[in-house]
Amino acid sequence: MSITRKMILGYIILIFIPVLGFGYHYYTQTYGNLTRQFVESRQKILEQAYANMKSDFIRIQSVQRLLQYNPYVTDYLDGVYQTDADSVYALIRYIRPLYTQSLFANPEIESIVIYKMKNRVLPVTDLFRDQSLLNAQIEEKVEHLKPGKGLWIREEPEAAKPDLIYYQHIYNTQFTERIGLLEIRIRNSLIGNFYAAAGVEGNWHAFLLSPDGRPLNEGEAASALDEQTLHRLGQDDSAFFINRKSIVNGINIDELNVRVVVAGRAGEVFYSIKQRELILVTLIVLLLVGLSVAYYAMASTITKRILRLARFMRTLNNDNLRQHIIKPDKLDEKDEIGFLTATYNSMVQRVDELINNAHRAELRNKEAAYMVLQAQIKPHFLYNTLETIRMVAESNNDREAADISFWFGKLMRYSLSSKQDVTTLERELEMITFYLKIHKMRLQARLTYEIDVSVEAKHIACPRFILQPIVENSIVHGASAVLRPVHVRLQVEETPEEIRIRIEDNGPGIALDKLLAIQNQITNGSELRSEGEESRGIGIYNVSERIKSFFRGTSRLNLESRQGEGTCVTIIIDKGEAKNESIDRG
Template identity: 25%
Template sequence: MSGRVRFQMKSLLRRHIWQWLTDTAVQLGGCSLQVKPIVAYIGVILIPVVVFSLYTFHQLYENTIHDITVQNQYVLDTELAQIHSNMEIMERTAQLAISDRNVLHYLTEEREISSDELVQFNLNVFPNLQHLLYSNPNIENIRLYTSNPQAHEIWPMIFNESRLPKTSWLTTAQHQQGRIWWDIYKGPKSLLQGQAGQESEAVRYMALLREIQASGGKHAGLVETSMRLELFSPKVFGTPQREYAWQMFILNGKNSISNGGKSVSSTNITADSFQSGPIPIPLSDVHHLLQSRVQGQGGVFDFTYGNKSYLGLYRYIEGLDAYLLNVVALDGPLGDLRQKRNAMLLIISMLILLMSVISYTLHALILKQLHTLRESMKKVQQEGDFQLRIPVYGRGEVAELALYFRSLLGRINVLIAEAVHKQAAAQEAELQGLKHQIDSHFLYNTLENLKMMAEIERQYPLSDALTSLGSMMRYNLQWSGPCVALRDEIRHIQHYVAIMNIRHDNQIELDIRLSSTFMELEMLKMSLQPVVENAIKHGWSALQGPLRITIEAYAKEDIVELRIQDNGVGISAERKNAIMAGLVQTEIHSREHGMSGGIGLFNVHRRLSMQYGVGYGIKLDSIPGQSTTVTLILPRRHITGGTKHDNQAADCG
């Protein structure tokens, strides 16, 4: 499985787990209070315990696999060492057999050997060859095959090459130019044809064949060294034991291995030993596993076959160009481990189930008072019975909650009574307000009559002053809400300045520099008059000349700065700082800070802060002897409701 596919599977698993947790949390939210703690206990206890158990058994699994791997690697390396040792013995024996000059001379001499030479060879040279065979008990045969017709056969070690059967592998071995050829055959004890009593007895051998060359590289024969397979590799070709959980094979990547003149048939190596072995996997599948998993000189891999787990360990066999494979069945040790894990999880689940039952029963007793309180609340909500007396049991938290709820019902009854009294008082106030409204209409009518008399007497300035005064009084006395449009405040300021100009001989000039867009902005009622009034009373000296009051507005993102600037005497830095400090204090110190009576700058600042929040209010700047600027910081909001962004608002200066 590739890393990308594994990553996608893990991501899909995480999404499913997260979705399951989310659905579970939603369903848990609708459960009763008696069930939620039980579910919480199960989650708090079961999940960590299960995770810890799975982690612990995973570590045991890894340790078990590691122990099995180490143990079977030792068995594999031991068998590999024995195979190499036997191969070395067979190679050394074959080399010693043909390294004797007298033996080589006997096999390659083209003239007929005399009787004396033959006797001397039998007495002095041939016993050395026999000693090689008898000194190595694992060696089954040492045979020299010569193609020289002049050489006499000496049984059981020197034979004529014409006795060998005409097989393809023998023909190939005869032309290896002195290199070693390995092969395994199943047949009679001897490769020779026609030996009596040998044809019917079948034996498995590992045979080493090496070409004998005469002078000039001419083919002179073969040397054969053979060893029984059960001695060559006892664990591969020996009698298999059913109680063993492993089985060894000698395999390679092809049906026949060939490399550098060395060959071995892997089909004949493992067929018989596998059929009676304890690992129920066909040989072809074992061969395919090795081909698909082998990497380098050795390694370990795991695989599953027939719903059973196996472990494969392999080592490269130098000289044979083959691999020694050990297949280990894991069902035995891992099956016991899985049974222990499942038993542990079952015990944990039963304990948690028992604890849940006990907890549920205890919670039912504990939450009895809470259920009573819930039913009482439901009765109050459905029937509106605020005179209900809730029973209180014990002194626990739920009992305290019931006591508080009973007190709350009593408080609600008191508030209901107060609301009735306030409603009656409001009706009385409404009657009083109607009376004052009648009085104000009488005052408006009186001012209107005076205005008409002034116009009849051609006292037009007086008529205009009376008009402005009436408008101001109507604006002051009619409150439909705390906020008005800036247009209404400007009109009120114009009336106020008009009246003040009668007193000051028209020396006060009001310069309004506001676009129509700003005229629709929302602001608090009666928030401009205290600023203009301070400019006239405290910021202007008649000796300085006419007073000019300029009103401008600037838009900055979601706020509007409304600036009222005069060309009066200004204020000192100390007094300005004192006034600004007074704006943020919790108590009014108007006389100390030089503010006028009535609403004053402090009240305007406080009203703006309370209406719109922190950051809104008044900011004061002054240049002594030149000017004073009062800036009202307002939200950019239309009087029609909601916050509006005027992209066309610009500097009106």
């Protein structure tokens, strides 16, 4: 998968999908909280409307108490008045004003009628009626009413705004006998006011449900509610609920033995809110799409340059190390990709140089191998020549010439023939002996030497030529620099912790400033600036570094000297790090 597709996929997985998911979750949570708060507020309004209607019920029911405790009404219904004239007088003088006052105080009341239960009571058509005119079903329902209890009846049970009728008995003054049945007819404005207070207007509809949850007017309910909501109304008696299509609030009206449901379509109720939310969601989606396009364009400008560089790198091989060509208008870019391209060009150039250098080095190695092959003939010729000189000297009884030829041949064979840089201390001491004998032959009485070895030198491994440069310094800067005899002493001894090789002479010594310079070079590796002691300092410094590198640990070289008295060089070998191993003696 290309880097561009990876960036797009990463953008979709890490940004696009999470943003949409979070937006959708946030929208649903916000919408859910908003709708729930809305439904709860409407439920409180519905409960307040019902509380107001209950107070209206109580106010209307108080008419019965007003009539019950009026002596003229009870006397009239109980047949106390003996003549019609007395009855008419009481009716006009005391009872009818009471009726008028009740109707005026309760505008919802359409009519007030009392059904008399005694025959001797004078009937008045609009106020008092004979009990025989009462509906038999109503009479059966009110038969079992207890004193102080009334009955509310819906005149049209299936109507959404039915007229209401209230029935309650009126008793004699001793409450021992029923003397009348009060009927109060209520206009449907009472239910209408309740609906208005509950917010039933516009897109909201009110329905009456039976105690078992069945709509009393199924046709009207079916036209306003979907089947899912109707089914839930029959199964769920919760105060309110909301689904994707409907918002439903309900409350039980115990006086009428019904449940009032106020419902509205969610889409119509939240139409304006949904319109604004739709616009907001559209803007977010458009913004996200715009940002995605901008991100893709920006990513493309970055990845295209990387892809071009990657395609170019795939074409490279040992025979094709050309630099990546950048357009002239892009050469001055200082961004990371430009830096990467410039670094890549430098790397390719360097690799090309290294390959060429390696090729040239390979040619030089082949040439050097050829030269080494040629040079192998020269040492053998030199050894044979020295051996011939020694044999001729011995045949002529020239012992000194024979010895010098023998010693020099050993030194040359030791110098040129060994294939490795490691030898034993025994062989190193042997070569020093030959070296001193040659110089003794040259300097005669001006040079004396002494070699004292008290260790098993053949078991101690060491680098080659760690003693020869020091002995050479004692002869060149000691015996050759003065006319008096110089004695060189080489002593090898050991302790439980270390081996000490001590080389000392009684030559002219080293001046103090030069001695400090050489000691500083040995200790710190600093550059020796004194030209007079440069060769001595470099030789001792090289020996010191070889000792430290080979023996490691606390192995070191110490230099001591006093001007006019001589010089002493001590090589200290840490026995814990010394290498005891077999060495090629060839």
